[in-house]
Amino acid sequence: MDIQSLLEEIAGSVRPVAAAGEVADYIPGLSSVSADHFGICVATADGEIYGAGEWTSKFSIQSISKVFSLGLVLAGDGDRIWQRVFREPSGTPFNSLVQLESEEGIPRNPFINAGALVVTDRLITLTGDAGAAVRDLLRRESGNPDVAVDPLVAASEAEYGHRNSSLAHLLASYGNLENPVDLVLEQYFDQCALEMSCRDLAVGARFLSRNGVAADGSQFLSSSQTKRINAVMLTCGTYDAAGEFAYRVGLPGKSGVGGGIVAVVPGRCTICVWSPGLSKSGNSLAGMAALDEFTTRTGWSIF
C-alpha cells in the first residue's frame, strides 16, 4: 500500500465535500474559519509520517483534547474516574443536560462536555493545572514544543460558553466537582482552545496505536488502558453519530467542532483529518468522507 499516494487521492476527492458543511458558529473564534480547508496525516506505529492537503496548518482541536485529558487521568489515577462518569453512548446531542439530570449528575461518558468537565476537574486535582498538563503531553508526544492555546478562541469560549457554565454548575449542584466551577471551566476552555496541525495530532496520539507506549518509549498507559480508551472512542467519540462512524469508518475516533478527527488503527497507525465544515451531528463532513474512503481502500477497519 502506497499510503502517500492514497492520501493525495483522498485529499483530491473529498475537498469538494468540505464546502457543503457548516463551520461551527457558537463562538466567534471558530466561525471565522473557511469551510473548505482539508488536511490529512497518517502516523504509523513504527514512526513513519505521511500527509496531504493542509496537513501542517493549525486548527482548534476542541473536543479532541478530551482523549488526552482522559489518558492523563487514567495514567495518574487508574479506574477511579469511572465512579464519577459513565462510559455509555449518550444517545442524545453532545451537550444535552437531560441525561445529566435524570442520572443525578453522573455524565454518560467522558467525551460529552459534562463528562469532560469532570475529567478536567480530576486532572486539576491530580496536577494542579489541567490545561498545562494536556498541553505538555501534546508537546511531548507530538515533538512540537510550540503547541499552544489560541488566545482568541480561549477568550471566545469564556465569553460565550454559557452552556458549559450551565453544565458545570449543574455538576457542582450534584457534588460532582472537586474544584471551583470557574477554575474547572477556565482549564477546560484552555484544553479545547489548543491549536495543532493534523501532523502534530496524528503523531501526538500515536500512543493509542502502540498499546500505550509514549514517544520516548516509556509506557504512558498500560495496554489494557489503551484498548479501553479506544473502546470509549468508538462508542462515544463522535457525539450522536457514533453508530454511523462505526458503521462507515469502523475505527475508534474522536472529533472536535473545529473540524478535526483523530482515528486509531490499533497496532498500525493513527490518522488525523481536518476540514472545518461540519455535518448536522457536529462532525467534519469531509473528514468523515476521507476516513470512510481510507478504511474502504486499505481494509483497515477493526471489524
Add this chain to the structure above:
Amino acid sequence: MDIQSLLEEIAGSVRPVAAAGEVADYIPGLSSVSADHFGICVATADGEIYGAGEWTSKFSIQSISKVFSLGLVLAGDGDRIWQRVFREPSGTPFNSLVQLESEEGIPRNPFINAGALVVTDRLITLTGDAGAAVRDLLRRESGNPDVAVDPLVAASEAEYGHRNSSLAHLLASYGNLENPVDLVLEQYFDQCALEMSCRDLAVGARFLSRNGVAADGSQFLSSSQTKRINAVMLTCGTYDAAGEFAYRVGLPGKSGVGGGIVAVVPGRCTICVWSPGLSKSGNSLAGMAALDEFTTRTGWSIF
C-alpha cells in the same frame, strides 16, 4: 362565619401534621428552622385581618416572591413577558432543566425557577433593581416598612445556588436574558431571601383578591391582569402538585420552600399559611392541610 375561631381550630388540628414534613435542606439558611411551626392569617378584601398560631413570625418567603415580581412586570410592561416565558404547567419537578432544553430556552411558566429568572431579568431592565422593587412593593402593600432580606439566607443562596446558576447560564445560552447572569442571580436571590410573616404576606397580596386595587386604593393591576395572575397561580403555583392543590384546596395558590403558601379567594380574601415541614412535592405539608380544611369548612373553593 366566625373566621377567627375557624383559624384557631385549624391551627390546633394541623399542627401535629407539621412535624411529619421535611424542612428544605438545600441551603443552610433554611435547614436550621424547625419543622413544627405553624401560622395562618386571613386578610379580607375589605380590610379585616384574622390570624392564629405564629402568624406574626417571620419566615423566608422564597418562591412566593415570584407572584410579586410577575405582578410588577405585568404592571410595567403589559403582556410582553409572554414572548419570553410560557404559562403552562410544567409537569416535572420544579427546577427541571429538561423542559427548558427541549423548548429552546423558553421556560414553561413564570413560577418555575427558570421562568422567574426571566421575569427578574425583565424587572431589572424596567426598574434597575428588581430586588428593591419587590421589597418596596411588599412594604407598601403590607404596610410594614421593615420588610427586608435575611442576609444569612441570601448568602446561602448565592453560595449553594449552583442549580439556579445552571439555569441562568442555560437561559443566557439561548439568548433569553437581557442582563448579566450574575446580576440576575443576585437580584433573584434577594427576592427569595425576603423575610415576612403570614400577616404581612396575606395583607401584602390583598390586591389579588381585589381586582388589582392596591393598599392605597390605586389600580396596581387591571382586573384582567389580576385574574390572569390568579389563573397562573392555580395551574402553576405549587410545583408538580398544582393538580393536587386545585383538587384538594380549589384556590389559586403560590408556595415557597420556606414553608409559606399564599392563596386567593377572588373578591373575598387572601390567606397565608406557614409551616416549614414540606411534602415530597416541596409544598408545606401542614399548610396544604390547613388550606384544605379552610376551603372545606368555608365552601370558598372557586369550583
Add this chain to the structure above:
Amino acid sequence: MDIQSLLEEIAGSVRPVAAAGEVADYIPGLSSVSADHFGICVATADGEIYGAGEWTSKFSIQSISKVFSLGLVLAGDGDRIWQRVFREPSGTPFNSLVQLESEEGIPRNPFINAGALVVTDRLITLTGDAGAAVRDLLRRESGNPDVAVDPLVAASEAEYGHRNSSLAHLLASYGNLENPVDLVLEQYFDQCALEMSCRDLAVGARFLSRNGVAADGSQFLSSSQTKRINAVMLTCGTYDAAGEFAYRVGLPGKSGVGGGIVAVVPGRCTICVWSPGLSKSGNSLAGMAALDEFTTRTGWSIF
C-alpha cells in the same frame, strides 16, 4: 345580561376565526367535516337554555366523553380510581407515551388518553358496559333519548387507533388494566364516537354547575366530587393548553378533537361551543375565542 344577544354577537364575531383552524385528520370519520361550522349553547343551573349558530347540529364529542366516564366512576367507586391514575397536568402533548413509561404505568391524569383508558377499564368492571353507561348518562342528563354512537367514526377509531392500542398495551404491561385490552379499546372508542349537539352537551353537563345535582333532581355526585371534577378540568382539560385556557378563559373546560368544548361556571351555567377547526394544541380555535369573549363580556371567570 341578555345572554341570547350575547351568544348571537359572539357567533357573528368568531365564525371567521373558524376557517383558520385545521380539522383533525387522524381518522377519516373526523377529517370529512368542514372547519367553518360554529355553534354555542348556554344552559343555566336553573334551567334556561340559550343558543346561537349551529347549536343543534351533531358532532363527535371525542374526549369530552372523558368527563362523563370519570363522573360515573367517582359516583360508583369513590376515590379508588386515584390509586391508578394521577391528577396532575401532563406538560406534554395529549397522547404522549413518555410520561406513562417514566411513571411506570400510572397516567398523569384521567383526561389524557392513557388515563381515560384506565377510567374506562374501571367503568367496565363497575357496569359491564362502559360505552352504554356513558351513553345512558348523557341521554338522561340531556333529556335526548337519541344520543348515540356515529358508527363511521367508531369504525375509524378502531381501524386507525394504533396509538391508543399502543397505550392500552403499555398500560397492560404495567398491570394497570383489569379487563382485556381489546374490550377496553372498543368501549373507549364507543364513548369517543358519541354524536351530540351543543345543546345536548351543555344541558347534559349541567350537573357540574349544580354541585352534582342531576336532571331528575337526584344527587349524581357529591358537591365535593363535583368541585374536584371541575378542578381536574381546569388543570388538565385542554391537553397542553390548560394554562392558556385558564389564563384566557378562566373556567374549567374539557375539549375534544371533534371541535367541541364544554366549560363550567360553577353555580351558574354550563357552556358548550363547537367549531371543528383546531389550534396546534388540539383545541377548537373558534371555540377558544368564543369562550374568551364570553367570559370577558360576562365577567364570569372563576378568578
Add this chain to the structure above:
Amino acid sequence: MDIQSLLEEIAGSVRPVAAAGEVADYIPGLSSVSADHFGICVATADGEIYGAGEWTSKFSIQSISKVFSLGLVLAGDGDRIWQRVFREPSGTPFNSLVQLESEEGIPRNPFINAGALVVTDRLITLTGDAGAAVRDLLRRESGNPDVAVDPLVAASEAEYGHRNSSLAHLLASYGNLENPVDLVLEQYFDQCALEMSCRDLAVGARFLSRNGVAADGSQFLSSSQTKRINAVMLTCGTYDAAGEFAYRVGLPGKSGVGGGIVAVVPGRCTICVWSPGLSKSGNSLAGMAALDEFTTRTGWSIF
C-alpha cells in the same frame, strides 16, 4: 494458545458468578430456568470447534435472533432498511418507547425491540415468513437441522408480550410497518423463541468472522456488509451496556435475555456463552465475565 484448556478454566472460574444474576421473569417460559447454568463454545473461522460447560444444552436465543434477521434483510435488500431504522446506540433501556416517540417512529437501531420489529416486518415482505427464514438460516449455518422454536416460550411471548404489542402499534401509528401488527408480532416472537445451544450459535454465526462467507462456502453477505453488522453489534448489541461491553470485552457482541451472548473476533472466530443469570442491564452476568476473561487472556480485543 490452547483454547480448549482456556475454555475449561473460564467455565470453572465464572460459574460462581452465575448464581448472582437474576433470571428474566417477564415471561413464564423464561423464568423457570435456573440461573447457574454455564456453557461456552468457540468456533474458529477455519472450522475448529471448542466447548466447555453446558455448551451443548439448548436455551432460548431471544434477541440474539436479531443479528440473523438483520443479516437476511441486508442480504436480500441491501441498505434500504436504513431508511426505516437508525443505527445509533439508544442510550436508554432496551425497550424504551421514549426515543421512538421523539424520533417519530424511526427506531434508534435494529437491535432494540422496536428496530427488530421493523426488520422482521421487512423480512416478512421479502420472504413471506420471517420466522421460517431465520430458523432455516440457523439450521443451514449451524449444520443442525433440528433447530426449532420452543412452543412454550413462543406462547408465553404472545400472551405476556404487551410491551412489544405496544411498540408494534406505535410503529404502525407512524406508518413504519408494511404488514399487519399481529403478523409482525407473531413472527417476531417465533424468532425470539428459537432454542439453540452454544455450539449451534457459535457455529451458526461463523459467517460474521469470515467476511460473510456461509457454511457452504457461498458469499451470504459481502465483506462490507459483514463489517457493518459487526459495527452495529459493537455499538448497539448489548442494550444499555454497549459502552461497558466494548470497554471490558472489546468485541462486537449480541446478547439475549435468555442468557446467551454471541461475540465475534473478526477473521478469527465466534464465541457463544450462555448463563441465564442477568445483570441489571439485561445481559448475562457470567457470560460477560467469561468474555472479559477470554479477551484478557487471548488479547483478542479488536482495540
